[in-house]
Amino acid sequence: MAGGAGAGPAVQQALEGVEDLGGPEDQPADGHLDARPVSTAxxxxRNNDPHLLAPVSL
Known part of the structure; x- marks a missing residue:
């Protein structure tokens, strides 16, 4: 189990079922995922605007 043998009961309870979440090898729902840099905003x-999805140059 994740969390190690010394993890307290609260940590172990929080980690229950984590294995069921899948990993990075799982495909996104539509089979395509674009990774691109975005603003540090x-x-x-508190920021909740469409501009947060706009790509930025490095």
Missing amino acids: VNNV
Whole structure:
């Protein structure tokens, strides 16, 4: 189980069923996923605008 042998009961309970979530090898629903750089504004939960999805240059 993830979390290690020394993990407390709360951690173990939170990790229950994590194996069922799948991994990075799973395909997205439509079979296609684009990864692109976006603004650091996505890191702030107060930001909720369509511009957050706009690609930025590196």
